[in-house]
Amino acid sequence: MSVLLPTHPSSFSEFALHHAHHNPVSPHTPRMANRKRKADEDGFDENMSISPQASPAFTPRTIARPAKKARANEVTGRPLALPRLLETLDTDSLRSVLQTICERHPEIGSEVVASAPRPSVTAAVEVLSQYQDKLRDAFPFGGNPGSDYAYNRVKQQLTDLIDALTDFTPHYLPPNENTTNVSLTYLDNVTKVIHDLPEWDSQSHKHHKDNAYDEISRAWALVISEASKRGGGFQLHSGRWDQILQKHNEQSGGRMQVAVNALGSNLGWMGGMGSGDPSSIRNQLLNDTYGVSGSTLPVRVGFW
Template sequence: MNILLQQHPTFFPHHHNSPRRSPSISPTHLSPRMSARKRKADDDLDPRSLDDDMSVSPLTSPAISSRHIARPSKKTRNNEVIGRPLALPRLLETLDADSLRSVLQTICERHPEIGQEVVTSAPRPSVASTIGVLEQYQERLRQAFPFGGNTGNDYAYNRVRVQLSQLIDAITDFVPHYLPPNETQVTTSLEFLDSVTNIVHQLPDWESSSHNHHKDNAYDEISRAWARVISEASKRGGGIQLHNGGWDQKLQKHNAMSGGQMQAAVNALGSNLYCGGATGSSNSNANSSNDPNSIRNQLFSGTYGTNLPVHVGPCLATIAPLTRPSLPKSKSHQLRAMASAAGAQKFHWLVIVPDQPGKLEARMAVRSDHLKNVTPKVEEGFWKVGGALLDEQPREGEAMKINGSCFIAHATTKEEVLVELRNDVYAKGEVWDFEKIQILPFKPAFIKS
């Protein structure tokens, strides 16, 4: 008899003796991990079914929508290297100051309108920057001198002639910029002239007089520039400013260091600043500037007439605030004549000139020339006493620590003493420090000859 029996899944017992049976596993309930293992096994068996199996996701896996992943595009590289000029900013970075100045000057020469724009747009140069440029020319002049030997002969002149001309040309070009009416500040003009005059003092002196025209012309131009500024200052009421700023004394010192080649500027100072005008000698003006009781200094200080008798009357309140009593003309002439006569008399002067630091070796190198040159003035009585200043009293067997020079001179004016000092080899060799020089009137109680 045929009996249909219900089919049951076959159970496989565990290896261990356990009544528990393994649950049935249906292919449709496989986990994603197991499905992946199955697919991997199938792929190993049948490589041709790789695409079909990978296109079917497990039934229990969540549905993932397909998305397009954009791949980065490849940058096209140009393997060909082609030369090209630098861009302007990079080019300017490579130029130093001299090269940039040369390029700018060339452009301005080709296009004058651009040059005018640069002149009007550039800031005004300061006194310090201008003097810095002149000092660079001055340093080039020093470097051009031959090492050792005589620095005043024709050979040395030919070696430095180009650098000397460049320095003189620079001075000639810069001076008018600081003169009125281009420069409206008197103090700025005077500060520049004071500094540039010191540079002119340091120009070399040559054995041949024909070579000294550079320095002589520079002194002439600087002297006229001083006179121009002084005249402009007096028009603006700057006479008191010239006196209170000490510019009168600085100018007289410059004149002495130039050997009197700036006398035109001193005369302009006398005619515009000194109360006595341009009349009278420059010596009397110099003496009156140092005398607190002189009429000039009394007027500047406001004390003139305070010791003179004043008539008291009903009009005193009206007259006194307006005017001060003045000396009669004949009396002022007498005082001026007396001052001139007193200025012609010789006086003793105590001179102290310190050395510049580190100049002992330079001093000793020209000491014999110094003693030889002062001998004529000693014999004629101009120098009464002279010698070296020391740091301390020398001990036996030790070298003297010299730091300067000291003199007693017998001369008419302080300026006369300055001229002699400037012509000394210690001054020309820059051994002495002229910025710290002291020349004091000296009244000796006794001098033993």
């Protein structure tokens, strides 16, 4: 009895083996393909389940907890700092503080004197004007302003003004001040202040104004004497200071005669001082006609 062999494979495995045996493309067996596919799937699962902390693109950082708010300093009183304190001081208060410090420490006072700018005539006159205002305000309303009662009411303010005059004047005199015009400008303004001093009825109170005139007159004489040594005193004439002094003497009632005499003795060589004579040497010099004898062309003097 003959046995017929089947023409088709009897199992899937045999078909697979047969197919693999005759398939020239795939060099791998089905078992190797299954292993490869399983390995790929396992790798895919691992990639899908990987933790973010293991990722090379992830940099671990520590989340800072909010810092506890610093506790504010305890509220307590304290003195002002020096710059703020100085901002609150007015001129009078600052002057008082500075003066007290200078009196306690003389070396600081010397430093202030050396460092402070020279006071101008305008600044000095302004200070004197403030003393004048205080003197006027101290007078009683109504009544006789030259009476003893009025004198007693304003005596302190009067003394303060005269003391200020006495202290300021030497600063603007030679040799401390060598500019003649500056000295004369100060003296002119201060003499006007003295003119405004009250005239008292009592003879015992008149010495205040009389002494002030005497001191300022001698100050004028000093400046005139020094000016006459420089340039022959032409600056006195060019500024008409000789005429100004004459008017001051008239207003003072002749109490500035010492200054007028100094002007005459130091500049008398110019002749005709204070006169209106056009032929006087003084007027010829001022009018640029000195040396002219019948000629219409004046001979100029001074700087060419």
